Amino acid sequence: MAPKHVVFLGPPGTGKGTQAVRLEQRCGWKALSSGDMMRAEIAAGSELGNKAAEYVNNGRLVPDEIITGVILGALDRVPKSLGWVLDGFPRTVPQAEALDKGLLAEHAKIDAVVNLDLDDHKIVERLITRRICKECGALYNIRFQPPRQDGVCDRCGGEVVQRADDREDVIRTRLATYREQTAPLIAYYTQRGLLQSVDADDTVEKVQTAIEQALGCGKQSE
Numbered sequence: 001m002a003p004k005h006v007v008f009l010g011p012p013g014t015g016k017g018t019q020a021v022r023l024e025q026r027c028g029w030k031a032l033s034s035g036d037m038m039r040a041e042i043a044a045g046s047e048l049g050n051k052a053a054e055y056v057n058n059g060r061l062v063p064d065e066i067i068t069g070v071i072l073g074a075l076d077r078v079p080k081s082l083g084w085v086l087d088g089f090p091r092t093v094p095q096a097e098a099l100d101k102g103l104l105a106e107h108a109k110i111d112a113v114v115n116l117d118l119d120d121h122k123i124v125e126r127l128i129t130r131r132i133c134k135e136c137g138a139l140y141n142i143r144f145q146p147p148r149q150d151g152v153c154d155r156c157g158g159e160v161v162q163r164a165d166d167r168e169d170v171i172r173t174r175l176a177t178y179r180e181q182t183a184p185l186i187a188y189y190t191q192r193g194l195l196q197s198v199d200a201d202d203t204v205e206k207v208q209t210a211i212e213q214a215l216g217c218g219k220q221s222e
């Protein structure tokens, strides 16, 4: 599969993280999650993590200059032969502009933007039942996709917990932040002819198939 540069757009809880990992497994494009990177920095207690913590834990966006440096650095480390899928970045128009500029300097570009669509009430329902492995970041949902043993990660045996920002009050802040600061990216990428919307209100497998069809990779190309 030819390497591609893909951006996942959409509010929190629409399955971007789950689908980015699946796309990496199926199509070989490296999945990079800005949220995972921030959580790893916070868990490590780094200077950057300490700065980011108050934003992340309260459902607000980490300042553009902090996150943009982290992401452009991570993209630079992905071998050019692989391609990548960005989950959670960009989240503001200045971030999207910085990404375009960074890619231009490398003679690279975004090939597609997948926008995952879901109603707010379904997002809240999904996020309050979402759980994450503290060690490896594997995602679960206590209603739809629980770990085999309560509180224990199937993949690595790590502790499965609720994210600090998956509490209902913080979820509301995150949704408002999305509408104000991230939703304008729909127009930004539509104008560039890159946006493809996918209905996220379906099973993980069906959404995966729709994404792979949109991108011309995975199941439909077998």
Ligand code: AMP
Binding pocket: 012, 034, 035, 036, 038, 055, 056, 057, 059, 060, 061, 062, 063, 064, 067, 087, 088, 089, 090, 091, 092, 095, 165, 174
């Ligand atoms: P996520 O796991 O994608 O929901 O991200 C969790 C949190 O990390 C967000 O609520 C923000 O506080 C922070 N974060 C992740 N990506 C970005 C970004 N592109 N810009 C600013 N903050 C971000």
